[in-house]
Amino acid sequence: xxxxxxxxxxxxxxxxxxxxxxxxxxxxxxxxxxxxxxxxxxxxxxxxxxxxxxxxxxxxxxxxxxxxxxxxxxxxxxxxxxxxxxxxxxxxxxxxxxxxxxxxxxxxxxxxxxxxxxxxxxxxxxxxxxxxxxxxxxxxxxxxxxxxxxxxxxxxxxxxxxxxxxxxxxxxxxxxxxxxxxxxxxxxxxxxxxxxxxxxxxxxxxxxxxxxxxxxxxxxxxxxxxxxxxxxxxxxxxxxxxxxxxxxxxxxxxxxxxxxxxxxxxxxxxxxxxxxxxxxxxxxxxxxxxxxxxxxxxxxxxxxxxxxxxxxxxxxxxxxxxxxxxxxxxxxxxxxxxxxxxxxxxxxxxxxxxxxxxxxxxxxxxxxxxxxxxxxxxxxxxxxxxxxxxxxxxxxxxxxxxxxxxxxxxxxxxxxxxxxxxxxxxxxxxxxxxxxxxxxxxxxxxxxxxxxxxxxxxxxxxxxxxxxxxxxxxxxxxxxxxxxxxxxxxxxxxxxxxxxxxxxxxxxxxxxxxxxxxxxxxxxxxxxxxxxxxxxxxxxxx
Numbered sequence: 001x002x003x004x005x006x007x008x009x010x011x012x013x014x015x016x017x018x019x020x021x022x023x024x025x026x027x028x029x030x031x032x033x034x035x036x037x038x039x040x041x042x043x044x045x046x047x048x049x050x051x052x053x054x055x056x057x058x059x060x061x062x063x064x065x066x067x068x069x070x071x072x073x074x075x076x077x078x079x080x081x082x083x084x085x086x087x088x089x090x091x092x093x094x095x096x097x098x099x100x101x102x103x104x105x106x107x108x109x110x111x112x113x114x115x116x117x118x119x120x121x122x123x124x125x126x127x128x129x130x131x132x133x134x135x136x137x138x139x140x141x142x143x144x145x146x147x148x149x150x151x152x153x154x155x156x157x158x159x160x161x162x163x164x165x166x167x168x169x170x171x172x173x174x175x176x177x178x179x180x181x182x183x184x185x186x187x188x189x190x191x192x193x194x195x196x197x198x199x200x201x202x203x204x205x206x207x208x209x210x211x212x213x214x215x216x217x218x219x220x221x222x223x224x225x226x227x228x229x230x231x232x233x234x235x236x237x238x239x240x241x242x243x244x245x246x247x248x249x250x251x252x253x254x255x256x257x258x259x260x261x262x263x264x265x266x267x268x269x270x271x272x273x274x275x276x277x278x279x280x281x282x283x284x285x286x287x288x289x290x291x292x293x294x295x296x297x298x299x300x301x302x303x304x305x306x307x308x309x310x311x312x313x314x315x316x317x318x319x320x321x322x323x324x325x326x327x328x329x330x331x332x333x334x335x336x337x338x339x340x341x342x343x344x345x346x347x348x349x350x351x352x353x354x355x356x357x358x359x360x361x362x363x364x365x366x367x368x369x370x371x372x373x374x375x376x377x378x379x380x381x382x383x384x385x386x387x388x389x390x391x392x393x394x395x396x397x398x399x400x401x402x403x404x405x406x407x408x409x410x411x412x413x414x415x416x417x418x419x420x421x422x423x424x425x426x427x428x429x430x431x432x433x434x435x436x437x438x439x440x441x442x443x444x445x446x447x448x449x450x451x452x453x454x455x456x457x458x459x460x461x462x463x464x465x466x467x468x469x470x471x472x473x474x475x476x477x478x479x480x481x482x483x484x485x486x487x488x489x490x491x492x493x494x495x496x497x498x499x500x501x502x503x504x505x506x507x508x509x510x511x512x513x514x515x516x517x518x519x520x521x522x523x524x525x526x527x528x529x530x531x532x533x534x535x536x537x538x539x540x541x542x
Contacts, residue, residue, distance in 0.1 A: 013343035013359050014295075014300065014315055014323060014324050014343055014359065015326065015343055015344060015345045015357035015358050015359055016324070016326070016357070016358070016359050016360050017326075017357065017358070017360060018328060018355050018356065018357055019344075019356050019357065019358035020058060020355075020356045020358075021353055021354065021355055021356070022043075022053065022058070022353070022354035022356070023353060023354075024051065024053075024060050026045075026047075027045050027046045027047050027049075027352060028045065028046045028351065028352025029043050029044070029045055029046075029334075029348045029352050029353070029354050030044055030045060030046050030070050030071055030072060030334060030335065030348065030352075031043070031044040031071055031072055031073055031074050031334075031335050031348070032044070032074065032335055032337050032346055032348060032354065033074040033075065033076055033337055034055070034076075034337055034338075034339055034340055034346075035076045035080040035340075035431075035432075036076065036078060036079075036080055036340060036430060037080070037340060037341065037430070037432050038055060038296070038339045038340040038341050038342060038344075039054070039055055039056060039432045039433055040052055040053065040054065040055060040061070040080065040097070040431075040432075040433075040434070041053040041055045041346065042074050042076070042083055043348075043354060044070075044071025044072070044073075044074055044085060044087075045070075045071060045352075046070045046071075046352070047069075047070075048065060048066065048067035048068050048069055048070065048071060048087060048089070049063065049064070049065050049071075050063070050064040050065070050066055050067075050071060050074075050083070050085060050095065051063055051064075052064075052083075052097060052434065054433065054434065055339075056433075061434040062097065062100065062434060064095055064100065066085055066087075066093040066095055066102060066105075067085065067087035067089050067091060067093065068087075068089045069087050069088040069089035070087060070088045071085050071086070071087050072086055072087060072088060072111070072112055072113055072114075073085070073086040073112060073113060073114050073115045074086075074115070075115040075116060075117045075125070076117070077117055077119075077122035078119040078120070078122070078430075079122075079429055079430045079431060080097070080430045080431040080432065081096065081097055081098055081430075081431045082094055082095065082096060082097065082103065082117075082122045083095050083097050084115045084117050084122070084125055084139075085115065086112025086113070086114070086115045086127060087111075087112060088111040088112070089111075090107060090108050090109065090110060090111060090112065091105060091106065091107050091108070091112070092105070092106045092108065092112060092115065092125065092127055092137060092139070093105050094122070094123070094125075094139050097431065097434070098431055098434065098435075103139070104123065104139035104140070104142075106137055106139060106142050106144070108127065108129070108135070108144070110129040110130055110131060110132055111129065111130045112127055112128070112129065113128050113129060113130055113170070114126075114127070114128035114134075114170050114171070114172070114213075115127060115128075116128075116171060116172035116173050117173070118173050118177040118194075119173065119175060119176075119177055120176070120177045121177065123138065123139040123140045124136070124137075124138055124139070124177075125137050125139060126147075126171040126172060126173060126180065128169060128170040128171055131168065132169075133146045133147055133148075133149050133169050134146075134147045134169045134170065134171035134182060135147065136180075136197070145197070147169070147171055147180065147182055147192065147197060148190075148192070148197060148199070148248050149169055149182065149184045149185075149190065150184065150188070150190065150199070150202060150248065150251055150252070150255075151184065151185055151186050151188075168185055168210065169182055169183060169184050169185070170182070170183045170211070170212075170213060170214060171183075172214055172216070173194065174216065174220050174237065175216065175219070175220025176220065177194060178193070178194050178195070178240075179191060179192070179193070179194060179200070179240060179273075180192040180193075180194050180197075181214060181223060181274075183210075183211035183212075183213075183214055183225065184211075185210065186208045186210075187204065187205035187206075187207065187208040187209045187210060187211065187227070188202055188203065188204050188205065188266075189202070189203040189205070189211065189214075189225065189235075189274060190202050190203075191203070191240065191273045191274065193245055196245060198245035198246060198247055199245070199246045199247070199248065199250075199251045200240050200243045200244075200245060200246075200273060201240070201243060201265055201266075201267055201269055201272055201273040201274070202251065202265070202266040202267065203235070203264065203265060203266075203272060203273070203274045204261065204262070204263055204264060204265075204266055205225070205227060205233065205263065206229075206262065206263045207229055209227040209228045209229040209231075210227070210228045211225050211226065211227055211228075212226045212227070212228060212289075213225075213226040213291055213292065214226070215291075215292060215293045215294060216294070217294040217298040218294065218296060218297075218298055218340060219298060220237065221236065221237055221298075222234060222235065222236055222237060222277075222294070222298065222318075223235040223237055223274060224292045224293065224294065224301060226289050226291065226292045226303070228288070230281055230282070230286055230287065230288050230289070231279040231280065231281045232279060232280040232281070232289060232292045232301065232303050233276060233278075233279045233280075234276070234277045234278050234279065234280070234301065234318065235274040235275060235276055235277065236274070236275045236277050237273065237274060238271050238272065238273055238274075238275055240273050243269060243273065246267070251266075251267075254266075254267060263276070264276070277318075278319070278320045280292075280301055280303065280314075280316045280320065282314060287305050287306065287307060287312075287314075288305075288306040288307075289303040289304060289305065289306055290304040290305065290306040290332075290333050290334075290335075290336075291303070291304050291333075291335065291336050292304075293336065293337070293338055294338065295315075295338050295343075296338055296339055296340045296341050296342065296343075298318070299317060299318055300315055300316065300317050300318065300323060301315070301316050301317075301318060302314070302315045302336070302338065302345065303316075304333040304336045304347065305332075305333065306332075306333075307332070308332050309330045309331065309332060310330070310332060311327065311328030311329050311330070311331050311332065311333055311347070311349060311355075312325060312326065312327055312328070312333075313325070313326040313328075313333075313336065313345065313347070313357075326345070326357060328347070328349070328355060329349065331349035331350045331351050331353075332349065332350040333347055333348070333349065333350075334348040334349065334350060335347070335348045336348070343358065343359050344356060344357065344358050345357040
């Protein structure tokens, strides 16, 4: 149902508190990313493991080991079947999520800090490094090409453009895959043609502030730039179809011959490819930001605080108004990602835990009719005589028309084909869920079937038990013979005086045990006992 119709004062939903914590990994989580529809969540760990969660069930679906060191960045393909990962082991790996196979692996000379996949060709990616220029990598043939960069120093007539100096660049594709945005040193954002790598425009940020990270909205119409001056800047992306393409030499000569502005396009394009809309900052505590990203609907901007031992996320609307501040445990934030279609935020803390932020849903009683009455007990309702009578003829005609419309056939079985989260067309080939391999348990072997070894063991045990019973019977006969020969006043031996041997004690299936005759202690067993006649009894010796 349309939320704006239910509550017009709460049109946009925002997360409010931590709903769940994911703890399946043994180490610390370092990076995470949602797929296009938000049904799968990929998490990279410090030991190089890659875990895929089914986000609807919050269960662990797949586990891979593509790297030998910490995974720093993740990027999904448009169809959700491939996942690119970068690590501090200096490698870029493309994994087939459905089959669990490694499609490609490229080893570079530095630690990978950011991966951006072309949404129309998942074998083409941009890799950013801890130091040095970003590169365009073809995962098919492992061909790498460094992106051109321009460093601009000074303003006005004293501005100079060069290709030297230390480079700390981050690059990402736009949604169409035709443009590349590169955040360069000294506070500039270069817009390159993805096919020719020529310069289309270069945007200068106020104060030569370094840009630490960038993010696009789901439609690809806006760009966020997280700057080192504690500001997050929002740029609108204009069309670059009619813009002129320049080489590096042409760009340097243009900057040298024209006055470089303090902010905006160095080429003087009107409007520029990246047009500044507004900036977001913490006006009270002047916090710096770990990362910034758009919400799934693109109507809000969230920024994670960089302060140590502080888990705080500031959320503004795109017009600059602060909407909410999320406060978590006393743990710093490592990475964050918004759900593409729901009001859910996923963050990683310094302890390696994954926190899922969601909204607290409450019942809205204002949505019911004004004469609505809550019933605490059941009772029989007595309707009035004319309660359901139609009094207005015009209203009767309207009801007849509505009844005719209700009689029309409605398709309740057919479903519309699913569209992508950013509305770019059909995604019927996309992978939304991972199939679960459910196999029936293997039945245990039958107990009534004995092998040859078990049969031999059983026969040996039976023979030992029979031998033990025979020894017990012989021992009882010897005891009776001793009693009849040594006892005084005993009757002469005869058929009727022969003692009947007592049955042996049960052995309970334990071979090798000897049964002993149970005797009851009496006066004759005590050597110091005298009978009433005064004659001591004779003790039997075996």
